[in-house]
Amino acid sequence: MSIPRLHTEHELREGHGIPAAPGQGRYLGAVMRKAVGDQVILFNGRDGEWRARIAAIRKDDATLVPDVLLRPQPPAAGPILLVAALKREAMEWVVEKATELGARAIRPVLTARSVPDRVNRARLLLIAREAAEQCERLDVPALAEAAPLHAVLDSWDGSPLIAAAERRGATPLAACVTAPDPAILIGPEGGFTGPELDALAGRPFVALASLGPRILRAETAAVSALAVVQAIRGDWAHHGNE
Known part of the structure; x- marks a missing residue:
């Protein structure tokens, strides 16, 4: 199954846990059937793209921990x-x-x-x-x-x-x-x-x-x-x- 990719407003730093946005915990658990230890991809428009893991999940609450920077953030561009x-x-x-x-x-x-x-x-x-x-x-x-x-x-x-x-x-x-x-x-x-x-x-x-x-x-x-x-x-x- 593909790794879920999620946007967050929080700062992304290695090992620094962040809460999932409203709706994301339910999406990960009920829709994607993900559990503690499973991987997700995170981005926020500032800190690049990170591979992260689910550290905790319950109903609509989840804690996500960035582990590895996959892509650095490029300068803003586009029409x-x-x-x-x-x-x-x-x-x-x-x-x-x-x-x-x-x-x-x-x-x-x-x-x-x-x-x-x-x-x-x-x-x-x-x-x-x-x-x-x-x-x-x-x-x-x-x-x-x-x-x-x-x-x-x-x-x-x-x-x-x-x-x-x-x-x-x-x-x-x-x-x-x-x-x-x-x-x-x-x-x-x-x-x-x-x-x-x-x-x-x-x-x-x-x-x-x-x-x-x-x-x-x-x-x-x-x-x-x-x-x-x-x-x-x-x-x-x-x-x-x-």
Whole structure:
């Protein structure tokens, strides 16, 4: 049976026992049928990945002891995904896939055509953590609270932002990816409004990009754009050559 892989908020040090997070003890004992002495893999986004053992387990309580550092923590990397707030299932799917695709941060944005006016950040963060455990990445993407598009643009630090702009003449996305780990903005179902596109085009740090000749669903656009970025300038481009 595979070794369970779990995210923790606690510091990871050799021989230093830590409590399992809520739900993890029950998962290890009742679902995975693990017992004292069995191995788990732990990561926290700061201290690398560790092989650990179960030192105690009872119902939903467990104590885990890191023993061996398996992989050191690399510097934070990956594209940033800004995505208009979508319906619950679509938003959860985007967060899961963006985590698997290596996004280092996910920022929900409220636009004129966004269906919801808020997102369940706690639920989305749980989905991101579970996806990070499954895909073997060493961190969980930062997940911001939803914010209006104009507020996001006003507070932007000036770094390049690529905005998907359907139905408007724009440069192909591949040609816009000129630096590693860019930020990508995906609009809602129905797309950005004309005034929103004008506001984006008026910002010197924004490049309007085309995602091809077809109109994509917002969730399809998000994962497609991340895949293109990772293939051209991200970790897909160099993985296996190190």
